[in-house]
Amino acid sequence: MTLGVNIDHIAVLREARKINDPDPLMALGICAQNGADQITIHLREDRRHIHDNDAKKIIASSPVPVNLECSINPDIIDIVCKLKPHRATLVPENRAEVTTEGGLDVIGKSDAISDAIERLHDAQIEVSLFIDPAINAVEQSHALDADMVELHTGHYANIYAMLYSSLPYSHHAIEELDLPRDELKSKLQEALDAIKTSASHARSIQLAVAAGHGLNYQNVKAMVDIDTITELNIGQSIVARSVFSGLASAVKEMKALCQR
Ligand code: PXP
Numbered sequence: 204m205t206l207g208v209n210i211d212h213i214a215v216l217r218e219a220r221k222i223n224d225p226d227p228l229m230a231l232g233i234c235a236q237n238g239a240d241q242i243t244i245h246l247r248e249d250r251r252h253i254h255d256n257d258a259k260k261i262i263a264s265s266p267v268p269v270n271l272e273c274s275i276n277p278d279i280i281d282i283v284c285k286l287k288p289h290r291a292t293l294v295p296e297n298r299a300e301v302t303t304e305g306g307l308d309v310i311g312k313s314d315a316i317s318d319a320i321e322r323l324h325d326a327q328i329e330v331s332l333f334i335d336p337a338i339n340a341v342e343q344s345h346a347l348d349a350d351m352v353e354l355h356t357g358h359y360a361n362i363y364a365m366l367y368s369s370l371p372y373s374h375h376a377i378e379e380l381d382l383p384r385d386e387l388k389s390k391l392q393e394a395l396d397a398i399k400t401s402a403s404h405a406r407s408i409q410l411a412v413a414a415g416h417g418l419n420y421q422n423v424k425a426m427v428d429i430d431t432i433t434e435l436n437i438g439q440s441i442v443a444r445s446v447f448s449g450l451a452s453a454v455k456e457m458k459a460l461c462q463r
């Protein structure tokens with residue numbers, strides 16, 4: 204299983220102050236030296252975290268391949284074709300959302316997705332589609348000539364969090380909030396089954412399979428056990444954990460400077 208580390212959240216922290224610290228560029232070496240097989244970044248239309256210049260520098264200097272997530276907006280696709288990441292992952296984008304809220308509408312938006320894929324392929328960029336785990340979405344991704352699909356694990360992560368953790372991955376789209384525990388357990392099984400059957404169907408038609416969204420230190424194991432999934436893209440939980448695993452040395456270093 205390969206690991207793509209999504210470093211957008213480092214830029215989120217930087218943007219909270221609108222300064223240049225922390226710089227997501229500084230994360231590349233640390234991630235690669237510690238097992239990241241890929242760096243994932245999202246160039247959003249509103250540039251709320253990663254900016255064009257970050258993407259340019261990250262693609263130029265990353266020691267591991269860069270997976271650039273983006274919308275199908277033709278202006279963004281123009282930029283991505285020039286940036287030439289190893290891979291583009293097409294995701295739905297809604298300006299009001301806090302994070303990506305669902306898979307691409309591969310059926311309703313098929314013409315626009317097909318145009319984007321063709322242009323990215325012409326620029327020699329591999330294309331993955333971020334889709335909900337459903338057989339028809341997998342088949343449509345194949346028909347649209349995608350190289351890969353990334354299965355949205357947010358629904359699984361939300362139900363898992365409601366059952367086993369006090370920390371939901373996201374408060375959006377939680378329809379099951381009031382369900383009793385045994386019903387939640389069968390919903391979790393349904394969510395897992397949807398991911399498993401979508402992944403094995405994708406593999407059977409030669410699509411590579413990644414998964415991501417809301418994965419964390421508690422819920423990742425079930426994904427690792429699905430052998431038709433070969434890549435996970437994880438951001439929030441890794442950056443959140445690094446705040447606490449790095450806090451002790453950061454405080455110690457500052458305290459040493461404060462001592463006369
Ligand atoms: N995969 C895709 C397509 C995403 O949009 C994101 C979030 O930017 C992730 C994976 C990582 O999700 P998380 O930050 O919840 O781990």
